[in-house]
Amino acid sequence: MANLISLDSIKPVARAETMREALESGGCSSASCGSSDGPADMDPAVWAKVKDHPCYSEEAHHYFARMHVAVAPACNIQCNYCNRKYDCANESRPGVVSEKLTPEQAMRKVIAVANEVPQLSVLGIAGPGDACYDWRKTKATFDQIAQQIPDIKLCLSTNGLALPEHVDEIARMNIDHVTITINMIDPEIGAKIYPWIFHNHRRYEGVEASQILHERQMLGLEMLAARNILVKVNSVMIPGVNDQHLLEVNRVVKAKGAFLHNIMPLISDPAHGTHYGLTGQRGPRALELKALQDRLADGTKLMRHCRQCRADAVGLLGEDRGQEFNLDLLPEEVAYDPSKRDAYREIVAVELGEHQTHKKGAEAGLAAVDAAPAVLVAIATKGGGRINQHFGHASEFQVFEASPEGISFVGHRKVDQYCQGGWGEDATLEGMIAALEGIDVVLCAKIGDCPKDSLAAAGIAVSDAWPHAWIESGIAAWYLATYRAELRLSA
Ligand code: CLF
Ligand code: SF4
Secondary structure, rough: OOOOOOOOOHHHHHHHHHHHHHOOOOOOOOOOOOEEEEEEEEEEOOOOHHHHOOOOOOOHOOOOOOEEEOEEOOOOEOOOOOOOOOOOOOOOOOOOOOOOOOOOHHHHHHHHHHHHHOOEEEEEEEEEEOOOOHHHHHHHHHHHHHHHHOEEEEEEEEEOOOOHHHHHHHOOOOOOOEEOOOOOOOHHHOOOOOOOEEOOOEEEEEEHHHHHHHHHHHHHHHHHHOOEEEEEEEEEEEOOOOOHHHHHHHHHHHEEEEEEEEEEEEEEEHHHHHHHHHHHOOOOHHHHHHHHHHHOOOOOOOOOOOOOOOOOOOEOOOOOOOOOOOHHOOOOOOOOHHEEEEEHHHHHHHHHHHHHHHHHHHHHHHHHOOOOOOEEEEEEEOOOOOOOOOOHHHHEEEEEEEEEEEEEEEEEEEOOEEOOOOEEEEHHHHHHHHHOOOOOOOEOOOHHHHHHHHHHHHHOOOOOOOOEEEHHHHHHHHHHHHHHHHHHHHH
């Protein structure tokens, strides 16, 4: 388990007092808590909805976890990147199959996770089909959980076709976060993504199908925005099909009230048996994805930390503890115990305040450097906002862009873990280096000489000089050490 903070060290009463004082004196609440927007520039009601949602707040994803329950297997459209043997690829990684649950089984699982994973803040339904089309099961699950764990945030993901007929109920159920996957606003482009839809007891194909889907998606988005429900739009970036078109999608969804836009790379593999996989449609490279995201930086707020998780994912984004909570491992009867979640929130409130202070200090340091370049820094981290993972243990790196303008999170790179019980695999290292294309420096808690030399030969600097430092502090220390020295030399 990625235990960020020791819960054993908590003395509940004393800690609660300290935490309350810290909050009331502006400890955490004065800070933006990391999404680039915060209380100073955000409606407090919106802030309350996003501050502990790991997908809607970049900062929150270092601290808070989501879980998905795979209760909704039916779907009403066909996407060319989906094989129905697997989960809904609109918001989950293709090629994996989730354990499908009844609403009652889902409740048992959510309670078991809430008792064991203190970071849990959000329950999402993201398939394995469409949460709105399979509405009866989605609603039954959310109703039961809301009764048992009233402070958990409810979140659903849909292709949008059946969304408009459920918006009023979504509002009544206090579902504050809805994701709609919108890959096009031009049905001619849609026809290249969706071969058919099933709507009003009829199957439609081609441009007509995409026209209907588009109208329903826009209607659903407008209805949700009118009810102050936060809408995240997911778009799958399909090179040569909709990549340029997503600029227009971004403009339109922003105008219609979307809160966040998440551009996800197409994952296409012949082994998944999808239309795109079998016809050789490629997904974007990491730098192509970043280039598109950078062009959208002035549009709707962008989500760059999506991990395309499974429809039964459990844990912090980027970690998946789902297998620990398979149904056959859970007791038949389980009662909710809020103590770990409550204690964790108190500690995080303080951590967030400290993190913000260090981040500001780091950025002030960078601002003092003239004429230094923007660089991409890959961080090995287990979460908690710190450089706290061994290079060889990383299965992903978080990527930050640093320059005198500041430090911002720009994405992540998934890799195969290099260290296999004390020894490293050369082929894996080659794959890691390829995945780190465009990265200037890797910062980690520890690295051996062999991978360090290989990275250097590939032109990637690496340092383990700041183990367990806040990410921004480590980046600033490396940046200043590197560019101050260079500037002095050239002066
Ligand atoms: Fe789940 Fe989606 Fe809610 Fe998050 S995931 S339903 S908004 S709680 Fe998050 Fe996972 Fe990306 Fe989705 S990282 S795939 S964006
Ligand atoms: Fe597959 Fe999801 Fe598309 Fe349905 S909406 S076809 S489950 S990717």
